[in-house]
Amino acid sequence: MEPVTVIRSTTVVLPATNIDTDQIIPARYLTMTSRGELGTALFADWRYDASGQPRPDFVLNQPQAQGSRILVAGRNFGCGSSREHAPWALHDWGFRAVISTEIADIFRGNSLKNGLLPIVVGEDTHRWLLAHPGAEVEIDLPGSCIRLSDGTAVPFPIESFARHCLVNGIDELGFLLAHGDAIERHERRAG
Amino acid sequence: MNTLPRTLFDKVWDRHVVVSETVDSPAVLYVDLHLVHEVTSPQAFDVLRARGLRLRRPERTLATMDHSTPTDPAQVAGRVPIAVESAARQVRQLTRNCQEFGLELLGMEDDRRGIVHIIGPELGLTQPGRTIVCGDSHTSTHGAFGALAFGIGTTEVGHVFATQCLLQRRPRTMAVDVTGRLGPGITAKDLVLAIIGRVGVNGGTGHVIEYLGSGVEALSMDERMTICNMSIEAGARAGMVAPDDTTFEYLRGRPRAPAGESWERAVADWRTLRTDPDATFDRRVSHAADVVEPMITYGTHPGMVVPLGGCVPDRPGDAVHAESLAYMGLQPGERLRDKAIQAVFIGSCTNARLSDLELAAKVFAGRRVAPGVRVLIVPGSQSVKREAEARGIAQIFLDAGAEWRESGCSMCLGMNGDTVEPGQYCVSTSNRNFEGRQGKGARTLLASPAAAAAAAVRGCITDPREFLH
Numbered sequence: 001m002e003p004v005t006v007i008r009s010t011t012v013v014l015p016a017t018n019i020d021t022d023q024i025i026p027a028r029y030l031t032m033t034s035r036g037e038l039g040t041a042l043f044a045d046w047r048y049d050a051s052g053q054p055r056p057d058f059v060l061n062q063p064q065a066q067g068s069r070i071l072v073a074g075r076n077f078g079c080g081s082s083r084e085h086a087p088w089a090l091h092d093w094g095f096r097a098v099i100s101t102e103i104a105d106i107f108r109g110n111s112l113k114n115g116l117l118p119i120v121v122g123e124d125t126h127r128w129l130l131a132h133p134g135a136e137v138e139i140d141l142p143g144s145c146i147r148l149s150d151g152t153a154v155p156f157p158i159e160s161f162a163r164h165c166l167v168n169g170i171d172e173l174g175f176l177l178a179h180g181d182a183i184e185r186h187e188r189r190a191g
Numbered sequence: 192m193n194t195l196p197r198t199l200f201d202k203v204w205d206r207h208v209v210v211s212e213t214v215d216s217p218a219v220l221y222v223d224l225h226l227v228h229e230v231t232s233p234q235a236f237d238v239l240r241a242r243g244l245r246l247r248r249p250e251r252t253l254a255t256m257d258h259s260t261p262t263d264p265a266q267v268a269g270r271v272p273i274a275v276e277s278a279a280r281q282v283r284q285l286t287r288n289c290q291e292f293g294l295e296l297l298g299m300e301d302d303r304r305g306i307v308h309i310i311g312p313e314l315g316l317t318q319p320g321r322t323i324v325c326g327d328s329h330t331s332t333h334g335a336f337g338a339l340a341f342g343i344g345t346t347e348v349g350h351v352f353a354t355q356c357l358l359q360r361r362p363r364t365m366a367v368d369v370t371g372r373l374g375p376g377i378t379a380k381d382l383v384l385a386i387i388g389r390v391g392v393n394g395g396t397g398h399v400i401e402y403l404g405s406g407v408e409a410l411s412m413d414e415r416m417t418i419c420n421m422s423i424e425a426g427a428r429a430g431m432v433a434p435d436d437t438t439f440e441y442l443r444g445r446p447r448a449p450a451g452e453s454w455e456r457a458v459a460d461w462r463t464l465r466t467d468p469d470a471t472f473d474r475r476v477s478h479a480a481d482v483v484e485p486m487i488t489y490g491t492h493p494g495m496v497v498p499l500g501g502c503v504p505d506r507p508g509d510a511v512h513a514e515s516l517a518y519m520g521l522q523p524g525e526r527l528r529d530k531a532i533q534a535v536f537i538g539s540c541t542n543a544r545l546s547d548l549e550l551a552a553k554v555f556a557g558r559r560v561a562p563g564v565r566v567l568i569v570p571g572s573q574s575v576k577r578e579a580e581a582r583g584i585a586q587i588f589l590d591a592g593a594e595w596r597e598s599g600c601s602m603c604l605g606m607n608g609d610t611v612e613p614g615q616y617c618v619s620t621s622n623r624n625f626e627g628r629q630g631k632g633a634r635t636l637l638a639s640p641a642a643a644a645a646a647a648v649r650g651c652i653t654d655p656r657e658f659l660h
Contacts, residue, residue, distance in 0.1 A: 017511050018392055018492050022625040027604040031259055031277030033233040033284045045627045050613075074511070076393040079426065079492070080625060082328040082342035083231065102393055105362075105428050106328055110344035159360060161216045172346075173238070176354040179210055179219050183247075183356055186209040186221050 003169035004115050006140050007096045009069035012059055013133035019073055020080035021107065025089045038085060039092035060093070064134050069096040072129045076100070078107025078118075087111040097139050099146075101126045112162040113172065117141065125154045142167050196467035199433050200364050200399045203339040203464065207322045209356055217358040223321040225351045226307045227254035227294070229285040230606070231326030235349035236288040246292050247355045253316065254289050255297040256282055257306045258327075259606040262569050262596035267299060275608050292352075305572020305598040308332040308540040312416065313574055315445025319434035319461040324351060329540045329622065330429075331422040335415035336442070337434035337464045339399070342423065363473040365398040365427065366466075369406030371481035376656040378550070379414035380542060380620065380639035382406070383421045384486040384496045386478055392494040395427025398474065401466060402432050406480035412441040413546040420541045421622055424493040433465045485654055487527055488624045488637040490515040495624075499642060499654055502526050518626055519634050520614070527652050534617035535566040535593075535647040536629070537640055539603040542620035543571030545578050547640040552584040554644035554658040555591040561650030566593035567609060569601040593647065605630045618646040 029041040047058050054061040071090065077100040078086060087110045090098065097117035108118040117139060121129070128148060129135065138147040141163060145155045165172060197205070204220070212218035232254070239245065246252060259278035265271045273279035282299060289296035297304045303314065308329055311317040319337035324330060326348045333340035347357055367386060373379075387394075400422050407415065415432045422430030432438075439458050442448045449457040484498035495515065497504065505523035506512040516523065537543070537551050548570065560566050568588050570576040576598055579585045588595050602609040603621035605628070611617040613632025620643050621628075624635035638646070641655035648658070 016514070018494075020492065020623075020625045022604075022623065022628050026627050026631070027606045030230050030606060031275065031281055033281055034237065035234050045631055050631075076396070076426070079392055080328065080423075080623060082326055082330075082344055084234075084326075084344035084346060087344075102396060104393070104426060105396055106342055106344065106423075110346065113344065113346040159217070160214060161358070164215070172358055173242075173350055173353060175216075176219065176350055176356055176358060179354070179356070182209050182219065183221070183354060187248075187355075190206070190221070 001115060001169045001171050004096065004117065004141055004166045006138060007069055007117070008136070008138045010064070010134045011070045011072045011129060011137055012065045012068045013072045013130055014059060015074050015130050017074035018076045018079055021078060021083050021086040022080055024078065024086040025083065030083060030085055035088070037092055038089040039094070042089040042093045067094065069094060070137055070139065071095050071098045073098060073100045076102045076104060079104040082106045082110070084110045084114070087114045087116045091116050099129060112159070112166065115166065117166070119146065119156045121146065121154060121156055196470040198364050198466045198470045198472060199337060199401055199431055199464055200339065201470070203320050203322065203337070204361065206320065212360060217360045219356050220359045221322060222324050222351050222355055222357060223251060224311070224316055224323045225252045226311055226323065226325035226330070227252060227348070228258055228307050228325070228327065229256045229281040230258040231345050232288065232348055233281065233284050234345050235352055236292065238349040239292065239352055244353045246294055246352050249292065249294040251355060252294045253297070254285060254294055255304055255307050255310060256285060256299060258600045258604070260299065260599045261607055262599045262601045262609060264597055267597040269299070278607055302573050302577070305574065306540045306543065306600055308420065309544060309571035309575065312336065312412070313445070313572060315442050315448030318442065318448065318457070319438060320464050324357065328423045329420050331427070332416050332420040332540055334419040334422065334429050334431040335412060336438055337431060337461065339429055339431065341428040362428065363398045365395055365400045365474040365476070366472040367400055367402050368404040368475065368477040369402060369480050370404055370477060371406055371479050372409050373406065373480045373483060376641065376659045377483050377485065378639040378641060379410055379417040381483050381486045382480060383418045384488065384493065384637065385483045387421060387425045387493050388486070388496040389478060390425050390476055392424060392492050393426040395422060395425040398427050400425070400427045400430040401472070402430060403466065407432055408435065411546065412437060413544045416544070417541055421493065424622055434461045485639065485642050485656065487642060487652060488635070489519060489521055489527060491518055491624055491626050493622065493624060493637060496637070497527065499638070499652060500528055528654065530616070530652045532618050532636070532646050532651060533564060533615040534611050535564060535643050536602040536617055536619040536621060537643050538567070538569030538571070538601050539621035540571065540600070541622045542640050543569060543575065545575050547620065548575065548579050548584050551640040551644040552587045554641055554648060554655060555587050555593070558591060558648045560592040560647050564647055564650050566647045567596065567602055568593050569596045570598045572598045602629055604628060618643045618652065
């Protein structure tokens, strides 16, 4: 996995609360059998009209969103299904971080395993980010803090092991495999 | 020996810790049972292949096909090809993967096939005290047996394949204490919708819920499964109910449940899986069962729910609420009862067990589906299907004018082509009313099997108690 350290980008803002995994990627895009390119399916039902044409009023279809790596979203982002296709689609489109006041459990875990930072901030920071779409933001993962364009630095919580893996490009499977002996002991004990 | 009072969750968690968590690293948690389906597993098998790994414990792994599979009998039997080509590819891929990696598959032709969360309990694989995972968020269903069961992503499916373990931080605990008993004609679905409406769709985030109290003890296993199933709709990855005689009676004699002396030993152990009297939860909510009414959702998440006799709430200044109502084509203050609907779906891992179908059949018996309403009834498993046919329930559905299908997830998420038309209202016994969940532009109204059947018969939202005596 490629290491993630500092992300500097303008933001894209989707203020809706409870953006669920069916919005991030509708179920009809889940019939793939490989780790294909899912960027075009991201937010498909919001992004395209009935004939499949991009809706010009949707933020991801606007020129200023292109190249952005940070999504700012309303409270409780990623609720719903366990589909890892959701962080895959966000990552494939180009996002490397999602910022909200609350991020659903399974989505958060899946994101951390795919180089997409799920960042939870307080109400004040969130309000500022929502009010400043397109603001230049720096996310410093080793320092666990966000720097806003007004100079404010805001720390964010991130699970220490996940951060260690992301910063160093370590994948968790290798870590688990290294515990083979302990797993075997547990299996013998539990029968 | 740990002598501090512990919750049910603590007891199950502690038994499965292979390596304790520290500030720097999560716990390594052992998985007793890994359930696999065609949609969230292909890329995990690819990881094994790429790294030259095998399944650590294939005998602790069971695969089936449910999410993208057809429910049309001709397609299931192979008389005609599966209509959705990408779904057919997933089905073929899972078959190949199971052969290559040596895990048991209950495939298209197997009479034990069904929705993964329905067949685990049916087979007796879902047992108290087990850790159970699956690449599906409704894995929380299995917690009804006092198992710790939760959904995982595809990367984690690969972790369990290779190591039978997951890296996990210990979640917080939340008790939902259900007092009193449900009234006549009120279902577990109404109860869990009322609970979600109360705690919110994010109220359980970071927590494992234990449902307890007299209102839970009185529930059947099918009802407990409905409740635990929807824990994830309150944000909780897992929901649990302490095992009791109801649990043991359900499991006794099931094909994969312990038998003979091991049964007695297992039950003695399972009886210890209860929250100790002095144990504390990080959060506690109490909910009165006796005041629960038939419930129905009106919006685009399961927390947007009201009693079926109520009105669409008005939230002036709440733009998200307004957008949700615009999608649903509903007005603030609008009465829900008697609202015309065009489709009804009775199925899903929430409500497609035999008792759910029996309840719906009580409403359908001697009645016809209202003109212009499409009714799709999809049993949760092939076993439920056979039993419903043997008991004459399927015939009641057919006589009423409903479509009776082969088992699968079907119109809950519309992956297999079973979808609701854009703009149509569908009263659905499934678990999610997200925008587009049942098809692009589809408007889902979540309710119980009784309310779904009542809506089918009258062609509009209806209090099912009118039909239940």
